[in-house]
Amino acid sequence: LIYAYRPSYPPGKNGWVQISVAEMVPGDLVSCRQITLVAPPGRRGNQQREAANLAQQQQQLNRVPADILLLNGDAVVDESLLTGESVPQLKVALEVDPSSSLATNNNAPISNELDLQEHKQFLLFGGTTLLVSHPGKTPLSEVPDPPDQGAVGMVLRTGFETAQGSLLRTMAHTQKSVDGIHTRDTYVFICLLLCCAIASAAMVYEEGINDPTRNKFRLCLHVIIIVTSVVPPELPMELSLAVTNSVADLMKRKIFCTEVFRIPLAGQVNVCCFDKTGTLTSDEMQLKGLRLVAPKDDGETCEFMDVLDASSSLPWAALRIMVACH
Numbered sequence: 658l659i660y661a662y663r664p665s666y667p668p669g670k671n672g673w674v675q676i677s678v679a680e681m682v683p684g685d686l687v688s689c690r691q692i693t694l695v696a697p698p699g700r701r702g703n704q705q706r707e708a709a710n711l712a713q714q715q716q717q718l719n720r721v722p723a724d725i726l727l728l729n730g731d732a733v734v735d736e737s738l739l740t741g742e743s744v745p746q747l748k749v750a751l752e753v754d755p756s757s758s759l760a761t762n763n764n765a766p767i768s769n770e771l772d773l774q775e776h777k778q779f780l781l782f783g784g785t786t787l788l789v790s791h792p793g794k795t796p797l798s799e800v801p802d803p804p805d806q807g808a809v810g811m812v813l814r815t816g817f818e819t820a821q822g823s824l825l826r827t828m829a830h831t832q833k834s835v836d837g838i839h840t841r842d843t844y845v846f847i848c849l850l851l852c853c854a855i856a857s858a859a860m861v862y863e864e865g866i867n868d869p870t871r872n873k874f875r876l877c878l879h880v881i882i883i884v885t886s887v888v889p890p891e892l893p894m895e896l897s898l899a900v901t902n903s904v905a906d907l908m909k910r911k912i913f914c915t916e917v918f919r920i921p922l923a924g925q926v927n928v929c930c931f932d933k934t935g936t937l938t939s940d941e942m943q944l945k946g947l948r949l950v951a952p953k954d955d956g957e958t959c960e961f962m963d964v965l966d967a968s969s970s971l972p973w974a975a976l977r978i979m980v981a982c983h
């Protein structure tokens with residue numbers, strides 16, 4: 658549930674009312690307020706598990722349900738789901754001057770048109786997690802303060818029109834070929850077969866045209882059969898079956914591929930590079946130790962060395978890498 662401002666509800670006066678997030682429409686004024694859950698007293702053995710479940714439930718409740726433009730107040734959100742950056746982002750309210758041009762809180766002039774990328778410091782994107790919110794110091798004109806004392810914003814986009822929705826729509830409806838047949842390797846293979854067929858047809862035609870006893874009609878028919886039978890009828894089925902078997906094998910290994918046409922390209926990969934934080938990891942991870950590659954006493958071979966003590970000193974090269982990866 659979320660508080661929304663309805664100009665004619667309840668009947669006869671203006672006020673705030675709690676509605677479901679599914680009932681939000683573009684243009685609604687809503688109140689954004691973080692929800693904090695308190696763990697009930699329980700046994701000591703289950704405290705850690707209950708704390709993890711409570712944190713997960715709180716994160717689900719604090720998900721921003723739509724793209725919202727802040728009009729009053731400020732907020733801090735976690736946009737790691739969209740951008741992969743684990744550092745929380747500060748969002749401020751948008752102020753409108755008397756000349757109806759957009760301006761920031763420090764009255765710095767900006768463009769007259771709202772751009773979702775240029776003015777993202779005023780936007781709460783759908784799918785992000787609301788960490789902290791504060792109401793504005795001066796209330797909006799003709800709009801009373803919300804009951805939950807949250808930051809007031811206007812809904813811009815909902816559903817698949819939001820930033821998260823467009824990302825999911827791109828993943829679900831890719832514009833690339835997904836059959837694994839119409840690929841560059843397939844066309845190269847067909848061209849090689851066609852070259853071989855043309856060479857064979859040319860040799861047969863040259864031998865037959867110089868033979869006066871040869872039937873010219875049957876000769877042309879044989880040449881056409883050689884060229885047209887260059888592509889076997891089973892080729893599309895074999896290519897599709899190969900990709901299907903690859904997808905099935907990946908699913909057995911709990912690897913899900915949304916774009917199966919990239920599977921043949923995966924065989925050419927030699928090195929995989931992953932982002933260090935955000936998308937693949939959590940911002941709640943804590944450093945416990947390091948595993949380094951250190952040279953042995955002979956100076957020719959190396960071995961792994963674990964550094965788990967916080968008071969231990971690190972080699973200069975490893976320290977530089979840790980500083981670069983913050």
